[in-house]
Amino acid sequence: MYAAEIRDGVEQAYGDNLHKGPNFAGHLIVVTWGCGAPCLRMAIVDAQTGEIYYPPLTFEGDGPQNFDLPLLTPPNAVSRNPEIQFRPNSDLMIIEATPSQSGNQPSYTFYFLWRQGRWTLLRKVPLATQ
Numbered sequence: 557m558y559a560a561e562i563r564d565g566v567e568q569a570y571g572d573n574l575h576k577g578p579n580f581a582g583h584l585i586v587v588t589w590g591c592g593a594p595c596l597r598m599a600i601v602d603a604q605t606g607e608i609y610y611p612p613l614t615f616e617g618d619g620p621q622n623f624d625l626p627l628l629t630p631p632n633a634v635s636r637n638p639e640i641q642f643r644p645n646s647d648l649m650i651i652e653a654t655p656s657q658s659g660n661q662p663s664y665t666f667y668f669l670w671r672q673g674r675w676t677l678l679r680k681v682p683l684a685t686q
Contacts, residue, residue, distance in 0.1 A: 558623060561589040562599050562608060569603075578603045580642045580649070581670050588640070596637040597623040600670075612668040612675035613638075613651050629654040630663055630683065647671060652683060 565587025570576055580586045585601045598611040614622040627635040638653035647670045654663040663683040669676045 558589075558597065558599065561597070562587050562601060565589065565599070566601050566603075579644050581647045582645060584609075584670070586640075586642060586649075591624070594627055594635055594637045596625045598625055598640075599623055607673075609673070611651075612649060612670075612677070613653060613655065613666055615657075625651075626653040626655050627657060628652055628663055629657065629661070631660070648678075 566585055569579060569585045569587075578585050580600065583603050585603055587599045587601060589597050591597050600609040600611065601607070602609070610621045610623060611625060613626060615624040615626050616622050625638050625640075628638045629635040635654075635657075638651050640652075641650040642648070649668045649670065651666045651668070652663065653666065654661055665681045665683060667678040667680075669678050
């Protein structure tokens with residue numbers, strides 16, 4: 557269903573830019589694309605095998621296989637896309653998001669580790685309210 561978006565993201569990873577190739581965990585390519593305002597989708601592609609993985613956290617929670625990321629909805633603020641951090645030489649992905657969009661739910665910083673084709677939630681820390 558999202559083949560074009562994923563293919564475009566992989567092609568961009570090998571385009572004419574300063575940091576060519578995989579951008580996560582040594583051999584993975586994190587691909588993100590918009591789906592509205594605000595809305596963000598993510599896929600992780602193994603640059604060696606072409607296998608596609610789902611993000612560690614989705615709009616449906618931790619674990620469901622879906623490309624839709626949850627929004628970040630700080631108290632008394634407009635919802636926005638989640639904050640995502642990762643590095644080419646690290647297996648750690650950090651996501652700031654609000655896992656439940658119903659009512660006034662807390663936002664968290666999630667720390668996920670990628671090992672042997674699987675995500676492990678290391679820690680979940682509530683975001684400080686401003």
